[in-house]
Amino acid sequence: MAEKVGKEQIKREKGYLYYLGKDGYLWKTPTKLNKSGKKGRVGTEKITRQDGYMYFLDKKGFISRAKMKNA
Secondary structure, three states: OOEEOOOOOOOOOOOEEEEEOOOOOEEEEEOOOOOOOOOEEEOOOOOOOOOOEEEEEOOOOOEEEEEOOOO
8 A cells, every 4th residue: 555755746657657866856767668758856845765665646636655565
């Protein structure tokens, strides 16, 4: 079960993969099918990571986390 961590809502764009970088900000990177896309930081909210969790952008556009089973 995932829990919402971020308060800022991000609008998804087609052809991009979203992830939480080492700096704590959300980043987007173009997928293989998106030839004209560029990598860039999305949003202004900084998230502090905790060990044992996977961070991702959920369907509603908020940053969420889920506990990893193998952590």
